[in-house]
Amino acid sequence: ETVYKVVDSNVNNQLNYAQAVDILNAGEVVAFPTETVYGLGAVATNDEAVKKIFEAKGRPSDNPLIVHIGTKEEVGLYIKHIPEVAKTCMELFWPGPLTLVMQVKPNILARSVTAGLDTVGIRMPDHPVALSLLQQLKKPLAAPSANRSGKPSPTEAIHVQDDLGGYIPYILDGGSTGIGLESTVLDVTHEPPVILRPGGITKEMLELEIGPVIQPTKNEQNLVSTPKAPGMKYTHYAPNAPVLLIDCDVEKVKKAVQQLQAQGQKVALLAPDNFRDIKADFYFSIGVAHRKEEMGATLYHALRACDKTLATIILATTTSSEGMGAAIMNRLEKAAGGKWYTP
Ligand code: TXA
Numbered sequence: 001e002t003v004y005k006v007v008d009s010n011v012n013n014q015l016n017y018a019q020a021v022d023i024l025n026a027g028e029v030v031a032f033p034t035e036t037v038y039g040l041g042a043v044a045t046n047d048e049a050v051k052k053i054f055e056a057k058g059r060p061s062d063n064p065l066i067v068h069i070g071t072k073e074e075v076g077l078y079i080k081h082i083p084e085v086a087k088t089c090m091e092l093f094w095p096g097p098l099t100l101v102m103q104v105k106p107n108i109l110a111r112s113v114t115a116g117l118d119t120v121g122i123r124m125p126d127h128p129v130a131l132s133l134l135q136q137l138k139k140p141l142a143a144p145s146a147n148r149s150g151k152p153s154p155t156e157a158i159h160v161q162d163d164l165g166g167y168i169p170y171i172l173d174g175g176s177t178g179i180g181l182e183s184t185v186l187d188v189t190h191e192p193p194v195i196l197r198p199g200g201i202t203k204e205m206l207e208l209e210i211g212p213v214i215q216p217t218k219n220e221q222n223l224v225s226t227p228k229a230p231g232m233k234y235t236h237y238a239p240n241a242p243v244l245l246i247d248c249d250v251e252k253v254k255k256a257v258q259q260l261q262a263q264g265q266k267v268a269l270l271a272p273d274n275f276r277d278i279k280a281d282f283y284f285s286i287g288v289a290h291r292k293e294e295m296g297a298t299l300y301h302a303l304r305a306c307d308k309t310l311a312t313i314i315l316a317t318t319t320s321s322e323g324m325g326a327a328i329m330n331r332l333e334k335a336a337g338g339k340w341y342t343p
């Protein structure tokens with residue numbers, strides 16, 4: 001029921017883009033790759049179409065969507081006033097994994113995109129398939145991650161098929177997404193700007209260019225989450241088996257696995273390559289230890305893989321919260337519900 005099209009240099013991409021554009025113009029949804037995760041897009045000015053995103057995902061309707069654009073110039077069509085910091089960010093980080101939350105012009109975007117807020121999150125994705133689609137469509141695309149609500153975001157088209165196959169008409173398969181974690185959401189209506197969700201453009205990268213940026217700690221997030229970052233209040237992905245976080249230390253992990261197995265647990269281990277020889281019941285690599293780009297790119301795939309095993313518990317090694325580590329630890333903490341392994 002879902003048409004699944006591979007877009008790469010070996011096929012007639014033009015036909016696939018034309019089909020995707022027709023489906024979007026007919027008010028339906030299309031899944032497409034971005035450099036962060038796959039998105040589920042609908043024309044952002046068509047309220048009926050945007051509602052289909054919420055239906056397919058099972059997403060609460062008060063959680064606003066990100067608007068994707070194919071050229072920087074379009075921002076002025078939707079945004080009342082573009083702050084100077086936003087102009088700098090667009091210049092330096094677009095196309096790229098940075099969503100800017102700004103004051104929206106009334107009555108242009110579909111109501112369900114903004115969920116009634118007077119702001120909207122906008123980004124220009126850095127992916128050839130997403131950009132081709134947007135530039136041929138010549139309209140903005142509202143697009144959350146293309147997963148069922150409560151599952152990890154899809155980093156491969158097959159993840160989209162697993163979650164939404166049969167519910168959506170069209171998937172463009174552009175291979176694995178590079179970054180693997182959702183974009184940084186930066187609220188530039190606030191002075192200094194606030195990171196509502198950490199991602200590929202890090203606090204450090206931003207501060208080098210625009211000066212101080214607030215990145216709320218875990219506890220502070222609870223304070224700022226209403227009503228600024230509506231998405232934060234929803235329960236995030238939790239695999240079928242509970243996740244416990246643990247330091248990235250081979251001896252500690254080896255002991256933890258043995259102790260859990262002695263208690264009758266089937267242990268899935270999410271850890272770097274050098275933990276491969278530990279005798280866990282299931283093992284999923286997250287790349288070379290502390291190479292945060294590799295960890296970000298493999299994390300959701302590994303979490304999804306755990307759900308296909310008979311593991312009764314998942315041990316996940318951590319990293320520091322510097323750079324991309326902030327985004328990785330933010331997603332890991334959520335998957336674990338903040339729980340750490342204690343001997
Ligand atoms: O990388 C990404 O951002 C991916 C790809 C597809 O672009 N999209 C994505 O969308 O992750 P979604 O809907 O899963 O996450 C959007 C986040 C939510 O946490 C939402 O609450 C927040 O952005 N958000 C959207 N509009 C907002 C607004 N006006 N004010 C505050 N937060 C907003």
Ligand code: MG
Pocket residue numbers: 144145153
């Ligand atoms: Mg999402």
